[in-house]
Amino acid sequence: MSILSTVANYGGKVGDYQTDIKQFYVSDVGTAVWIYKKSHPYTSNPFITPANQNYNILIPKDLTVLGSINNPSDANLKKNIESIDNENIDSIFDLNPVKFNYNYEENGKTHYGFIAQDTEKVFPELVSSYINEEENEYKTINYLEIIPLLLSKMKKMQNEIDELKEQLKNTK
Template sequence: MGSNKLYIDNSNTRMPLIYGDFDIDRVGINTNNPRFELHVKDGNDAGTEASLFIEPQKWNAPGDFGELRVGDPFHYLRAEFSVGMTLYDFNQILFRVGGANAPIRMQIANNGNVGIGLAGNPTARLHTSGTVRLENLALDNSLNRILVVDPNGNVFIKTVSSLVNTNCTTVNTLPKVSNTAGDLTCSQIFDNGTHVGIGTATPSEKLEVNGNIRTNISLIASDKRFKKDIQPVTKALSKINQLTGVGYSYRTEEFAKSNLPAGKSLGFIAQDIEKVFPELVHRNAEGYMSVNYDGLIPVLVEAIKEQQAQIEELKALVRQQPDAHR
């Protein structure tokens, strides 16, 4: 002991077993240069390990434990026999990886919520900012399996039959919750991976609706950059004169599955349109025809322009005629 230092050693060639520096209030084990309040260094010259061992007086039954506490009784690391390690904090536990100012990589809040990669507190049992990948998730070859999250945040793979009393069994039809608790029923939406049908299980288009559609605005892609082989519409008036507008009623009873509207309608016959404007007529897989009525708009515009040109010519001729009553 000397110069406000404390030594416990028995060799002049090795570091002291215990070294205390009262000026800086630090203790070193196997080092005379403690950098912290307690600094433990491997005493073996050729060694590469240093350990701090806390051994309880008794360590052979549940309830036997050793602890390392910091600051107050509510911040500690405990090892308990047959239980394992417990890291405890009254507020939250934070995990940082990186440099001195590394951000929080993971946190466990005092309500049990776990956050990964968050800037704030987790608001769910598992709250992550970023992508999530599940690898080697236990599966089997059974059908009708779904991924389920229970109210406690636990994730399970369950059979549909274990969760609902009745279910929609129509292939490719989206199920929906029925008015009966625990039951699923079939919706009107059919999706075979290629086409989607509403009210039909045999859609022939990307989206086919068996019934009326109501919308505030209907938009059609018309940007010039999408188009090629652009040609003006010619002889529009003569083509319009070949069309015949008709009134009609749909044969709803004979084509009940088509869900055609009842009552009187006005329009054209697709077969007649095809003779004049074949590009405006479409046949489905069953051969039934439909008409692109919007495609008639540019024809009508050009027909009006042609007709107006004729009117202007007639006006000019009239102006050239002498006034017989003058």
């Protein structure tokens, strides 16, 4: 079954059944978001991607996923694999968790996280930027990649606790 036969037409242009392309949205700046099925060496799943690869996809409201959110993690897809060093692990405490409200939300919902500009000083590789329709540049944080840093720090702290317990046990 083609993806075209399973997706409603929201006024977008429809590709043909050979390309399995569906255009969802054309914005004022001439960008489009496509959902399509293409040949890819790592997956046969449909892709959601901007037609212009210079743009990211922005979802302006909550995203609810009934399944899992999975990042490619297979060793065959990676190179330059190395353990996280102690310097990076200890830097996790340089992050400053905050609670805040978004300027654009009217419901006053409280959120928890980090300030991207502060995070960028500690872990620049976790911060990216996007440009909105008004051409304002905003920073984003890859929160998922903070998890390995947290786990590494927890493991280091547990090792220190175990060593201290052993020292205490030996002094009695």
